[in-house]
Amino acid sequence: MVDIYVVPILKIVVLLSAVLLAVTYLTLLERKVIAWVQVRLGPMRVGPQGVLQPIADAVKLLLKEDITPSRADKWVFTLAPIVSMVPALIAFAVIPFGATVSMFGHPVSLYIADVNVGLLYIVSVTSIGVYGIILAGYSSNSKFPLLAGLRASAQLISYEIAVTMMLVSLVVVAGTLSMVGIVNAQLSQGVWYVFLQPVAFVILFIGGLAETNRAPFDLPEAEQELTGGFHTEYSGMRFALFFLAEYANMIVVSAVATTLFLGGWLRPFPNVHVLSFLGFVPGWIWFLLKTFVFIYVFIWIRATLPRYRYDQLMRLGWKVLIPLGIANLVVTAILKVLL
Amino acid sequence: MFDTNELVINMGPQHPSTHGVLRVILRLDGERVIGSDVVIGYLHRGVEKLCEHRDWAQIVLITDRMDYVAAASNNLGYVETVEKLMSIEVPRRARYIRTILAELQRIASHCLWLGTHAMDIGAMTVFLYAFRERELVLDLFEEYCGARLTYNAMRVGGLPLDIPPGWDRKVRDFCDILGPKVDEYEQLLTHNRIWLERTRGVGVIPGEDAVAIGLSGPPLRGSGIPRDVRKDEPYAAYAEFDFDIPIGAAGDTYDRYLVRIEEFRQSVRIIRQALDGLPEGPILGKVPRLIKPPAGETYHAIEAPKGELGYFIASDGKSNTPYRFRVRPPSFCNLQALSRLIKGHLVADVVALIGSLDIVLGEVDR
Amino acid sequence: MFESILFYTLAAFILGFGVLVVTARNTVHCVVFLVANFLCVAMIYVMLGAEFLAIIQVLVYAGGIVVLYLFVVMLVNLKRGPDAAPDRRRQSRVGFVLAAVMLAEISAILVYSAARPASAVAAAAATPLQTVGNTEVVGMLLYTDYLIPFEVASMLLLVAMIGAILLAKKEI
Amino acid sequence: MTPITPYHYLVLSAALFMLGVIGVMTRRNIIIIFMSIELMLNAVNINLAAFSQQLHNAVGQVFAIFVVAVAAAEAAIGLGIILAFYRNKETLNIDEMNILRW
DSSP: OIIIIIHHHHHHHHHHHHHHHHHHHHHHHHHHHHHHHTTOOOOOSSSGGGTTHHHHHHHHHHHSOOOOOTTSOHHHHHHHHHHHHHHHHHGGGGOOOSSOEEETTEEEOSSSOOOTTHHHHHHHHHHHHHHHHHHHHHHTTOHHHHHHHHHHHHHHHHHHHHHHHHHHHHHHHHOOOOHHHHHHHHHHHTSOHHHHOHHHHHHHHHHHHHHTTOTTSOGGGOHHHHTTGGGTTOOHHHHHHHHHHHHHHHHHHHHHHHHHHSOTTOOSSTTOGGGGGGGGSOHHHHHHHHHHHHHHHHHHHHHHOOOOOHHHHHHIIIIIIHHHHHHHHHHHHHHHHHO | OOOSSEEEEEEOSSOTTSTTTOEEEEEEETTEEEEEEEEOOTTOOOHHHHHTTSOTTTHHHHHTTTSTTSHHHHHHHHHHHHHHHHTOOOOHHHHHHHHHHHHHHHHHHHHHHHHHHHHHHTOHHHHHHHHHHHHHHHHHHHHHHSOSSOOOOOBTTBOSSOOOTTHHHHHHHHHHHHHHHHHHHHHHHTTOHHHHHHHTTSSOOOHHHHHHHTOOSHHHHHTTOOOOHHHHSOOTTGGGSOOOOOOOSSOSHHHHHHHHHHHHHHHHHHHHHHHHTOOOSOSBOOOOSSOOOOSEEEEEEEEETTEEEEEEEEEOSSSSSOSEEEEEOHHHHHHTTHHHHHTTSBHHHHHHHHHHHTOOHHHHHO | OHHHHHHHHHHHHHHHHHHHHHHOSSHHHHHHHHHHHHHHHHHHHHHTTOHHHHHHIIIIIIIIIHHHHHHHHHHHTTTOOSOOOOOSSOOHHHHHHHHHHHHHHHHHHHHHHHHSOHHHHHHTOOSOOOOSOHHHHHHHHHHTTTHHHHHHHHHHHHHHHHHHHHHHOSOO | OOOOOHHHHHHHHHHHHHHHHHHHHHOOBHHHHHHHHHHHHHHHHHHHHHHHHHTTOTHHHHHHHHHHHHHHHHHHHHHHHHHHHHHHHOOOBGGGOOOSOO
16 A cells, blocks of 8 residues: 555655756756856845745746736636646656665655656657647737747647657667666666767757757747747746746756666766776766756757747758658667667 | 738837837738838937927937937037038047047947847847947946946037046957957857858848948948948048958848948957047137037938938028938938848848847937 | 546546537637547556557647647637537537437447446457567557558558648649 | 446447537537547547457557557648638638539
8 A cells, every 4th residue: 555655646746846846946047057158147136146036936926917818718828837837747757766775664766657658658748748838829819929839839740750760769779668678778788878879869959959949949939039929928827837847848858868868877887897986876866967967058058059940940850850860760770680 | 831821910119129119010921921011100209300499519419319329429420510511620639539439339339239139039148248348338438428328428529528547548458358259259159050040141132222222331231332431431530540341242131240240340440540549639629609500501421330320400500500400310221121121031030130230219210 | 446436537537528529619629628538538548558559649649630730720710710600501400319329329338238247258358468568569560460551551641741731832 | 336347448439439420410610520530530449449458459459559540641631621721711611611623
């Protein structure tokens, strides 16, 4: 009874609160990092070095008037932020944060579920998230959000194919769809897959940027073109949900990339015994470190690069990434058969 | 995108990328612009009529409010026109300082343009970098005349005050700082693939069309026409300096960008020469106590940061206000090209093109 | 017990969302209900031990096909909403007849199943229980026994893609 | 409470299928008719999956995947036709789709 119900529920509660906290502080991290890139200080007023800023923001957004435009489709308008937030959160269910550890004398696995279609689960769950944007674009009954919704759906279709193609070639190498299985495969093969599948890694990263609507692919919310895109008409807590969903998605993509390509909770160079002293650092710390590196790069890119144009993004997706992905898949499959 | 309907979208007057209160009504086919109406006038204050009811010295102050990011250039254009009308000889030192101020103003204006233009295309860091340098220029202006935006820095016949001690040293330091900073902007943008894709071939306007529309300044030079009032009809002290007029080849957004970036460097060059040869002497010429030009009319143009800024002033010789006051603002004339430029481009290009024309609505609407 | 509760809840949701899809006035609402319906159906698949099918349901149906629907609905809704004009010749009465037929069918199945215990059918199961993961089995079948249908399906998708492009393009 | 048997799934599937049929028969908006057809396909898939579990044979699931593939093709072509039609006649009403060419 305890093992079936209590432990998973505890894990879910712990994970959800950790994720929500991380997401909140990610907003501060992003503001700070971008500020440092831009020779500014970032938030400094709330708490020492501005560490309480996310709380102030949350309170502000909660207290703000929650406006629903009078001609909006109220029902869908309320649903949209929820739809974009929930998939981002439930995707965490299959992400392994570490190997099994011993806690209070019980072995506890640092993931909620290890389903044998874990990778596909993440892909499918994230593909649901785009409904939030599309529905928000439609229900606002405003033209800029509508354009954003159309952009989002077109963008999703162009990138999901390339990313899925990459995942397939990764699965060919790993021989399993389970997230835990993929990390274990990297352990047994003694190499991070980023070295075996560099093309896949790059494409997955670009696709990840596009799927999370981060710069330079933040077209659906392009502030300078569409005045904020799909969340133009949103305010208060519902806007905050969109905002948090974006950051939660960022963490999901970073965590997935870490699991698939950087060996998850494994220490660097798991096959080099000279480095085995690195094993004193617990696996989940390695995992969080690697994930953090990804998130940092996401923010860094946002501070550096201009934005792609809609048609250029589609061209990149269809004419570059998808052919590259197919070629990579074919080469991987051939090598797999030959070796 | 499918083209089931035509979508009319109202961009502005409240929109983050229309640089003030420009309103563009776009007719879209998917995201492609098939037609547009540019609506101006939201910032109309009747500057020209206002000037016809102020005496000649007070008008300097009103000209500040037209192109409010390049107030010194507006001042310069006005005072030179009145000087031409009254045939006043301006002391050489005053002309040199005016040149320095005008070029500093050009740098400040271009900084603002670069920042907002890059921001429109999504490069947010360049915005803050450019504003950092603009801040330095504003500090220099503040030290010279006490104001940071609306300087009221010139008088008919010369200047109200001489440069403060040590100011020239600071301007020199600024010139040393700016060069590497411009290289930094270029590192971030000039060879950035995304920047190239976003600007190359976007909003092409050939040279003869640019002339026909009446473009001036960087948009004209970007199309390959080497027209610059500073060279063609030298004013202030420009005839005494050595500088180049950068021109573009294709006439697209990227060329206009490169032209302005090069103008940063040319401005620094001019300022350095002016500081090196800064003559001693008075800063105010022989001006009557009451400025009252003789009856007559004149047109005089200068090269403002945004293009040819012309003043047409008619005096009846009797009253102490202008009889007719008319401005040819570069932003207004350049904005005429917008409708034509954005046709056939995407929504994202519209903001890039508004940025590349470098308009200031205070000047467009007056 | 748990399975029963889950099944009846899901069944209620599926049918409820189904009714809403069929009756909702606003087309976008219909699409939203359809997505909800599909997600519940995916859970039914999980209950039936078909995880791969469940994922495909979410990924392809809910995440792909219905996005396409939404896309089209948004495109054609730009100018005016769904027609609100009264029915002219629609056989709405046929709908009720069909509903009655369905009721009859369901009650027939119920009566029949009550008459014949389920274990009789269960005993008819021929092949032994699968032990390996569901995905592997499905993949194995798809790429060995059903390779030709699989290729035919991919050709069908290719043809559909080309056809859709031809239909949607204004001039070729 | 009785355990869940394949009959339960069959009843669910039949009910869902009938809902789809009712939608096709009664609605006039062609997009909603398409969605009703998707409902019917889902009902079929539930059947296939239920039998697959019942017979401990994954073939049913394979067929369900084919159904999904066909549904994707159908949606692509069908929506393409709808768009083309809408562009010409500015309506989604199926009653007005009564000419075969124009």
